[in-house]
Amino acid sequence: MKPWHLGNTTVRSPFRLREGLVALSTSSLQGNLRGSAQDIAFRNLLGEHGIVALGSDNTNSVGRKWRSALTKLGFLFPQIPAASGIPQNDVGPVDTITPNGWRLIRAESVPAMQECFLRALAAHYLPSVLEDEFECTAFSPLRHVLSVMLELERKTGESRLNFIEMATVVQVTSPDDDLTVIAEKVLALRERRASSTLNKKKFDREELEATARSILKPDGEPYKVQTFNDYADANFRYLKATGLVQSKGRGLSLVPEKHLFIERLTAETGVPESDRAYFITLCNGAALPTDNQDSALAVLADLLQQLRRRGIPFDVGGKPTDTPADIEIIRHQIEALLAEANEEAYAAQQAAVWEEIAAYMELIITRRNRKTLSNGEEIEVPQAEAPAYFEWVLWRAFLAINSLANKPYEARRFKIDQDFLPVGTAPGNGPDLIFEFDDFVLVVEVTLTANSRQEAAEGEPVRRHVADLVAFYQEQSGKPVYGLFIANRIDSNTAETFRIGIWYTNTDEKMRLDIIPITLAQFKDVFEALFASGQVDVALIRELLEQCGSLRPTHEAPAWKREIADVVQRTVGQLLQ
Structure with missing residues (x-):
């Protein structure tokens, strides 16, 4: 096929x-x-x-x-x-x-x-x-993949489907092929790959080439090897967009919270009764299983059981469950609680993967798309999504520093998916990231703009966002608020705006703002030094900001940027000595 x-x-x-x-x-x-x-x-x-x-x-x-x-x-x-x-x-x-x-x-x-x-x-x-x-025979590709993953789970205890298995087996089959046979082909490929003396990339390449030779186009010509890679990549991305699967290494697995829903969805094997019905x-x-009252109640009961297993309190109380729409409201509340718990667990893991976080920074600095880590894992920053990944990697960096007083989902303003990857950038009318610590607050703003347009695009919004939070925290807790502006290159006009650091409120009250502009390469150096030296303490970040801020009155922008670079270099040197 x-x-x-x-x-x-x-x-x-x-x-x-x-x-x-x-x-x-x-x-x-x-x-x-x-x-x-x-x-x-x-x-x-x-x-x-x-x-x-x-x-x-x-x-x-x-x-x-x-x-x-x-x-x-x-x-x-x-x-x-x-x-x-x-x-x-x-x-x-x-x-x-x-x-x-x-x-x-x-x-x-x-x-x-x-x-x-x-x-x-x-x-x-x-x-x-x-x-x-x-x-x-007409089939649903979505249900077909999910059915294969369920069959793999039945045979092995886990639903994992690897990229090469999608590329060379699953996406060239349909329900006309016996489901057990498909799963056996996947497992045979997995066993061959595990026992092969070839490195994994070479093994995968040979498998892709063999698959390409075995399937011919209508004109009798073989497909290009890259076609199978491109199709598998699209399949993985769009499958993840449904929220039913999540990344597992260089593959996918079923989202545990959605398991019963997936079982119900794959049980629906009918096809549209006509072409007209298909288009409509x-x-x-x-229609989804949860549009049906009985299935919706079954999925709700399963979610409640998951909450109980994880010790997350939730009281259905007198919430109505008379219609699928009523149940959907409760289901979304529960799913939000589970997502928050998952995100807190993810945040706790970040310190252990600080080198990966630094590698993502390197990709954004160099504008490269991919990098292979020392453990063989490949990471990627899609070119079109680089602005979102820029915000995301700074969020992860401060999760790794692990001193937040606010929750990880309160610290970011961009959305994430079930793999904790960014779904777009933070919306306007507010900062990208807000990190609250025990004795201060850090507002982080990032941009990939590097030319003279940087000041026009960022100067006013960044100052306004920091000023709003200064006013908020003065009233709430009295915590000082610092701004950290990060770009690959800091334009001197932008630096001058932040060096002056003045904002007037609607009542003409003058506010002095502490906003420090540094490059991502400089932040990366400090971040790596904190972990390499074993001195991971957010107080050192605050000390760096204050040292840089103290140099503002005596230097104009170009000189201030040089002084900031010197402070960063000294800080890194002191950490690593």
């Missing part, structure tokens, strides 16, 4: 589709996305909103690919092939936002967004009117 994939191999990060939909929803382009001029206009719209980089695109493919991604998942009404005999009006106006698309736009939390992707992928079947080149379900989003 030819390889298949979920989602879109161009838009690798599913959550970016929501950003594209939001941009389109306010544009006159909605419903008018066909033709070369419209492709260009859509690409420019995405660029203006910072969703794609507006580099060279001679074929104007970006707009077409984004339109294709949004229609394939049912977030835009697709153009119905005339040969299907289905009137376009029976489905909806071409390239306008569907009910599930609007649901995604209105989704504010990560679980709400994940439910939209889940409904989209649960409605997606192959072959279909839009993708009819598959010679197999795709654009509205599939």
Whole structure:
């Protein structure tokens, strides 16, 4: 069977589709996305909103690919092939936002967004009117993968599915293949890989090459090896966007909290009764097990049991459970409690992986995408998501320092998924990160902007955010508030703005702000020195900030930046001596 994939191999990060939909929803382009001029206009719209980089695109493919991604998942009404005999009006106006698309736009939390992707992928079947080149019985790729993972769990005790196993086995099968046989193929591959004398990369390459030779295109030519990698990557990313699976090494495993839900979902093996029904379900989003009263109650009971096992108090009390909507409210409350507990456990692990955190900083500093760690694990900062990863790695750094008085989920303003990875950047009208310690508060702001636009984009917002928190903490606890501004390069105009450090309130009250600009490379040096020396103490960070701040009155911006660099160098030297 030819390889298949979920989602879109161009838009690798599913959550970016929501950003594209939001941009389109306010544009006159909605419903008018066909033709070369419209492709260009859509690409420019995405660029203006910072969703794609507006580099060279001679074929104007970006707009077409984004339109294709949004229609394939049912977030835009697709153009119905005339040969299907289905009137376009029976489905909806071409390239306008569907009910599930609007649901995604209105989704504010990560679980709400994940439910939209889940409904989209649960409605997606192959072959279909839009993708009819598959010679197999119609099937749901989402349910197929989850069924394989459940079968692996039954055989081995864990649901883990590795990347190479997806690439060379699962994504070239369907339910026409016996589920037990698929699982046995996965386990045989796993055993061969474990016993091979080849290094893992070479072994994987040979497996991919063998798979590519064994599956031919309709024209008799073999597929490129990279195709199987690209499809597996897209499959993993879009599967994780449903919230049902999470990373496990270079693979996936089922989210324990969603196990019963997954069992119920995979038990639904029916296919759409007609092409018309398929399109309508795709654009509205599939029904889920929790839309059914009995299944919703069963999932709720399972979640309550998980809370009890983990010792997390929760009182259902007199909360109504008369409808699936009532149950959904309680379910989301419980899932939020479990997520908070998981995040606190994640925060406690960060000190042990400080070298990995530093490696992520290195990727952001060097603008590289990937790095292989000493343990063989590969980490990645997707180019389009670098701003979000910048905030995320600083959050992890201060979790590792492990002195927070506030909770880890209170310290960040960006959203994270079930793998604790960032889902977009922090929203405006507030700082990126707020770290409260026993005797002070640190406001951290980051940017990848490195030229003279840096001051215009960051000078006023950063000062305003710090000033707001100074006022808040003066009233609440009297704790001093420091600002830490981090970029790969500090423009002297930005440094001068923070050196002066003045803010006037609405009542013309003058405030002096302590905001220190440093480069990410400088912060990385200090961070690594803290752990390498075994002197991990946030008081040393405060001392560094105060030393840098004390130099403001006697130096203009260029000299102040040099003095800050000297303070950082001395601090690192003292830690490592």
